[in-house]
Amino acid sequence: MTTGRILAIESSCDETAAAVVTRDLRVLSSVVSSQIALHESFGGVVPEIAGRAHLEVMEPVIEAALREAGGSITEPGVDAVAVTAGPGLIGSLLVGLSSAKALCLAWGLPLLAVNHMEGHLFAAQLEVPDLAFPAVTLLVSGGHTEFIEVRGPGQYRLLGATIDDAAGEAYDKVARYLGLGYPGGPALDRLAQLGNPKAISLPRAMKNEGLDVSFSGLKSAVIRAVDGDPSLAIEDIAASFQAAAVDVLVIKAMRAVDLVGARTLVLGGGVAANSELRRRCAEEAHAAGIACALPSMAMCTDNAAMIGAAGWHQFLSVGPSSLRMAANPSWQLDMERDA
Amino acid sequence: MKILSIETATPVAAVALAEGDDVSVVEASNDMHHVESLIPTIEAMTSERAWSMSDIDLIVVDIGPGLFTGLRVGVATARSLAAALGCAIAPVSSLEVLAHETVEQADRWVVIDARRREVFAQHFHASRALGEPRVMSPEVLGAAAEPRSVLVGDGAQRYRDIFESAGLTLLDDPLSPNPAAAIELVIGAKRSSGIALEAIVPQYLRDPDAVANFHVLDRFQR
């Protein structure tokens, strides 16, 4: 007897997460246990600390997600178990994958090994079920800055990406330089709202070429500007950096929209929680006469519900994965590449 | 009582099933492919015995010390199986299992390779541990062990030259803990019930490297 539900597990970086998602992409539960406090003093995610923490909270998080959806760990009431098998930190991925396989064997259910990036591409659909395709998804996080054409589930084309630092990495580094702690993105965003975005003139790298972006030069330019004028207000530095970073992302996103004739612009990844990026994307999409899907903060950052959505797609189109499946820390999503 | 025992503390992963005196052991992997091989091996062994997973009463798991990657796979697997099956779980120490397998050698050091030119080691006499498990360099162990001690385990083999030049004797076998011996240890010590799942965590003996996955941070901090 099918239940029309799957359990999804995510542990690729520093969030331990589990969710129950229905076949029509309703989220019955989504539990996320964040490790931010554990990594704070190191200024970034420490892989070994992350791996240890996942192991300690994995079953409690899974139990909580099942309970919230009306099941239990011995009577799960699901048809399959979806899990992130990559990309991510190997020590973190192994915990989720080992648990998922064990649950599949214990419950006699199929395993669905999901690509984390594909999860991010599905996140918006959990909140915007009638999302119009083709869409351009701007995936921005501490590990990713990618412009992807999505024509539907499983149909992706990589249009552009960062050639060096990810946008979130640039945010974290500038925030650290300004002494804003870790993770610095949200703090930098708040400060920027109080400053003058034109206080420092910063470069918009590769603004006129193609759909790739670069952030390493921007970070260096911020440091040079601050060194050259120690009297600059921190709010103005933050606002100027944010304006330059968001400018580049939005210009490229809209160029991608034009290129593929997209009907929707979608934001995903942790940096999609950035207020200025959301505001500018909504504004530009509106001006271009297309829809803009801005998922909630909980759906932008790492979670298991999005893995459940990608899991359903895989279950229905490809079928289950082998219990011999390995974790793949550098698993590239299957995408056409050109542009 | 039907028992499943999971061993992943070294590059060798192995599984044992036991019901009374009827014990079987299968090596799942000998090259760190633990996450790939562990569950398929358990599946094959249980179906060969026509066990249903829900028949299992107790899961025994090696919690190390050992290689962290392997321990994560073994402990996550054992915990999730025990949670889903609602069965008992019992932890064993890798060093105690190896000591149990060599109990006829009165005085011995059990030594597991810890990588980075270190070993996890513990001193035993008969079935008694003479000290806590520790992580140390092979040189320190070579100086600490007395000539009457024999050394056993994959860590002893790896640094054979150092130990032999310190005048110590090595046992060639066993190299890795045997999951069937782990079952004997748990049953013999009557410690197979009432252990909370949250208490089942690897014995690391080493602090995590506090190196953030933020490779260019130093360059930036000036």
Ligand SMILES: [Zn+2]
């Ligand atoms: Zn992510």
